[in-house]
Structures are given as C-alpha cells and as structure tokens.
Amino acid sequence: MVSAQPCTGRHLRGLARFNAAPPTAATTLLLGCCGSHRWAERVSAHRPYPTVDSLLAAADEAGYDLSGAELDAALARETAAPPPPDAPPAARTALDAGLAAYQGRFGHAFVISLDGVAPAERLDRVLAAIRSRLGNEKEEERVVAADELRRLTRARIRCSINASPVRPECDE
Template sequence: MPAQRRGAPGLAHFNTAPDDFAEAVLLACCGSRRWAQRMGAHRPYPDLDALLAASDEAGYDLSPADLSEALADESSSGLHPGAPQAAQTALSAAHAAYESRFGHAFVICLDGYRPEEYLDQVLAGIRTRLAHEPDEERAVSAEELRGLARSRLAHVVANHPETDAAGASR
C-alpha cells in the first residue's frame, strides 16, 4: 500500500501537531471553524482514507451558516501572471458576474483535470452555474467545497507535511 495511504509522515505530523497548528491547517482547507474544530477534535486519523472520509462527513454536516462562513473564506482564483490578457479579462468578468449573482466566490474542484484545462473548466463551470437558482447553486458550491477540502487535505498530509493547504512552508 502506498505511503500516502498508510501512516504517511505528513499524516503522523498532522496527527501530533499542536491543536492551534492543526486548526490553522484545517481552516486553510475549509474556512468553516466548525468543520476545522470537528476535524481537529477527531485526531488521530489512522490513514488518509479515514481523514478524507471524516472530511466528507463534516462537510455534509455544515449548517447554512457554516457553509456561508466557508464560502466567504474562498477567493476567486486567477491565472498565472504570464497568461494572455484576453484570458485574464474573460476570467475576471466571469468571476464578477458569478459573485454578483450569488454573493460569494466561485468554487470548483479541478482534480482530474490537467492545468492547461483549468481555464476552460472554470469558464464553462461559471457559464453553466450562472443559470442555477440560488438554492441549487448553493448545493453545487457545497459539493465543490467538499472536493476542494479533500484535495487540500490530501495535498497537505500526503504530499507536503510541512506546508499548509496553500503550499506555504511552515
């Protein structure tokens, strides 16, 4: 079984880290304090699968206020500075339209896509989701947020034990 599935060094570090450090890492994965506190309180996790399952469960249990808090903590992602100006403009306009309609940043989990596909996926996602009713979009956003939390946790604990969810060194 790969190291990331059984007792990866990053998971051991996360399991034994001081509570304030673990909570900060968790808040970088999902901006709901209730979610982060719940995840931190259930340490230690025996393996990555258990951690990700707990993340999903805690994500499904977010109250509307918890979800609002988590969504308020998200920011719309931009392109790398070298991207063409037309792409930057299109992305900025799409994000502004989305945020104007729904009142929070557009969230999307891009796991499974190659980096060169990100822009197209984000623009297509925004285009599609702008047609949603607010309640439908809230449910979609919650699902995307759960995916992002899983991805960020996996990155932190399995791949980069000494970094936070944004990749910054501790």
C-alpha cells in the same frame, strides 16, 4: 474519488505528524483547507486518523454537516484563483467578467475543484463552469458550491498532509 490503494510512506509520515500536532496547529492547517471554524475543530478533535482515507471521510462528513451559516462563512473565506500568467488578455477579461457576475449573483467567490485537471485545461474548465453555473437557481448553486468546496477541501488536505503537518499552505 479516493483511491483504495494503501497510503505511501510520505502520506503516512505526514499523517502521523498531523495526528501528533497540537490541536491549535492541526486546526490552523485545516482552516487553510476549509474556512469553517466548527468544521476544522471537529476534524481536528477526532484525531488520530489511521489512514488518509479516514481523514478525508471525516472531512467529508463534517462538510455535509455544516449549517447554512457555516457554509456561508466557509464560502466567504474563499477567493477566486488568478488566471495563469500566460493567459491571453481576452481570456483574463472573460474570467474577470465571469467571476464578477458569479459573485454578484450568488454573493460569494466561485469555487471549483480542479483536482485531476491538466494545467493547460484549467482556464477553459473554469470559464465553462462559470457560464454553466450562472444559469443555476440560488439553492441549486448552493448545493453545487458546497460539493465543489468539499472536493476542493479534500485536495487541499491531501496537499497539506503531503507538504507539512503544521503549515496551512494548501495549493490548488
């Protein structure tokens, strides 16, 4: 959920730089947040955004408008995050097995937004979500994956706007 509080000065400086960036730089930054070219071009083309919240709303709207093929392309560009370096071997094995089962069943990497989840809880959250979502029907999981991709994209945009207006390095 987006905060109704006004943006911090850092957000505004980052947003101003994003709004002023050349179209190719803005599109490249956005492609680092969501792998759909049409989505990135659409969000970039509607600049300038008056607030970060308006940018996030436009990103959501463009995400909801992705065709099936565009969603497939965006999901195909996703990769599963590695486990934390201090994860026990059993947890690494469970994660690898779960991710492989998910990819085999649904044909794309497992996507989940961990925005707001404490680092110590992330591995458990991912493992539980994989177990739960493996039971979904393919179309049901497609809806869940699309929603998680939108949430992940929002977090990446916030990170990118805070970090730099022209670097596509989005951390999650």
